[in-house]
Amino acid sequence: MVGALQQGAYEMVDDAESADVIIVNTCSFIQPATQESIDTVLELAKLKTSGGLKKLVVTGCMVQRYGKDLEGELPEVDAFLGTGEYHRIVDVLRDRNEDAPKTHIDVPMYLHDELAPRINSWSKCSAYLKISEGCDHRCAFCIIPTLRGKLRSRTIPSLVTEAERLVAEGVVELNLISQDSTAYGRDLRGVEGERQGDLGDLMRALAKIDKLRWIRLHYAYPHGLPDSLLDVLANEEKVVRYLDIPLQHASGPMLKAMRRGVTRAGQERILERVRKAVPDISVRTTFIVGFPGETDADFRELYNFVEAQQFEHVGVFTYFQEDGTDAAKLDGQVEDAVKKSRQKELMRLQKRISKKRLKGLIGTTVPVLIEGLSPESDLLLRGRTDRQAPDVDGQVFIQNAPEGVAIGQIRDVRIAQTGDYDLVGEIVD
Numbered sequence: 202m203v204g205a206l207q208q209g210a211y212e213m214v215d216d217a218e219s220a221d222v223i224i225v226n227t228c229s230f231i232q233p234a235t236q237e238s239i240d241t242v243l244e245l246a247k248l249k250t251s252g253g254l255k256k257l258v259v260t261g262c263m264v265q266r267y268g269k270d271l272e273g274e275l276p277e278v279d280a281f282l283g284t285g286e287y288h289r290i291v292d293v294l295r296d297r298n299e300d301a302p303k304t305h306i307d308v309p310m311y312l313h314d315e316l317a318p319r320i321n322s323w324s325k326c327s328a329y330l331k332i333s334e335g336c337d338h339r340c341a342f343c344i345i346p347t348l349r350g351k352l353r354s355r356t357i358p359s360l361v362t363e364a365e366r367l368v369a370e371g372v373v374e375l376n377l378i379s380q381d382s383t384a385y386g387r388d389l390r391g392v393e394g395e396r397q398g399d400l401g402d403l404m405r406a407l408a409k410i411d412k413l414r415w416i417r418l419h420y421a422y423p424h425g426l427p428d429s430l431l432d433v434l435a436n437e438e439k440v441v442r443y444l445d446i447p448l449q450h451a452s453g454p455m456l457k458a459m460r461r462g463v464t465r466a467g468q469e470r471i472l473e474r475v476r477k478a479v480p481d482i483s484v485r486t487t488f489i490v491g492f493p494g495e496t497d498a499d500f501r502e503l504y505n506f507v508e509a510q511q512f513e514h515v516g517v518f519t520y521f522q523e524d525g526t527d528a529a530k531l532d533g534q535v536e537d538a539v540k541k542s543r544q545k546e547l548m549r550l551q552k553r554i555s556k557k558r559l560k561g562l563i564g565t566t567v568p569v570l571i572e573g574l575s576p577e578s579d580l581l582l583r584g585r586t587d588r589q590a591p592d593v594d595g596q597v598f599i600q601n602a603p604e605g606v607a608i609g610q611i612r613d614v615r616i617a618q619t620g621d622y623d624l625v626g627e628i629v630d
């Protein structure tokens with residue numbers, strides 16, 4: 202949307218008070234996200250009377266989910282766009298017809314391509330690359346397939362063109378994202394029905410881009426990881442030895458009730474396969490605690506699984522009983538206090554695992570992507586190793602940086618101190 206707006210001669214401003222138009226892109230994955238979206242819209246709508254705001258537009262998953270009902274709930278809003286309509290933002294803003302519909306929603310079919318203008322507003326040296334949209338799974342707790350539609354993969358040439366443009370602008374790290382990365386390419390068929398490439402083919406094609414240094418994969422659904430992916434993880438220098446593979450639980454009855462399509466033994470086999478192919482890989486995963494019917498024994502099984510697997514990075518979420526999902530109708534909903542205490546206990550375990558693992562890095566030298574100044578002190582730079590993803594994992598703080606260090610460089614850093622999740626060191630190259 203930012204790219205389309207810039208192409209449409211709109212100018213971005215840094216503060217809401219000086220904007221003529223405000224677009225609120227919403228999340229609606231669970232009720233707290235919807236509530237946050239509504240609160241933000243109501244807060245910004247005040248600028249229509251107290252400031253110079255002329256148009257307020259709401260886009261994204263909340264619109265896709267609640268549709269025209271929002272017109273009555275939020276009369277301050279001038280237009281609503283669903284998840285498959287964001288490319289029409291400029292047309293909607295320019296439409297001066299008083300009788301034009303306020304809400305624009307359809308079955309989400311749109312998939313952006315290399316021709317769609319794009320501004321990487323998030324970082325100078327790292328970018329997310331959306332490789333597909335939608336998901337064909339039906340996990341019992343998840344509303345995403347309803348909001349985002351069925352799997353639609355982008356073609357390899359389209360992704361390579363977008364990536365080349367990002368790299369020409371200074372990006373050295375690409376983070377491949379989607380709702381289900383493992384499924385990438387399953388829907389891409391040639392005229393005779395033949396496959397048009399999978400995840401491994403895509404990553405190999407991206408790795409050929411000169412000046413691109415790191416390619417990182419997120420959201421790999423555990424079941425069905427293609428061999429080609431393990432092959433690039435093991436052998437392609439630019440593909441970082443890092444895999445984000447959400448597992449959600451470890452107890453058999455929970456995995457079944459969640460409809461994850463995999464058993465605990467199946468998950469163990471998948472992890473074994475990954476680690477056999479890439480022995481030094483860093484694995485990130487996420488779990489949900491407090492799913493309906495989760496007993497103490499189920500939780501204990503999950504706890505023991507995390508202890509046995511010694512993952513590098515773990516995120517733990519408490520289950521939310523979300524309207525419109527099958528899990529919301531299940532008996533045995535777990536009390537909030539129990540969910541929170543299980544989340545705390547599991548995170549405490551992971552903190553110990555992470556702390557111990559990081560201690561082992563003291564004295565070693567690791568490559569670090571320089572990203573900017575530390576928010577805590579201008580005397581420190583911050584960056585990430587190839588084993589730390591943006592936003593979700595820890596960081597590296599760099600002391601006594603020499604002259605000439607710049608954002609986007611990958612420098613060798615000797616680790617001197619470690620915390621629970623972060624590292625501290627000095628550049629030694």
Ligand code: SF4
Nearest residue numbers: 336338340343345380
């Ligand atoms: S695979 Fe992910 S996006 Fe798809 S239904 Fe399951 S949790 Fe939701």
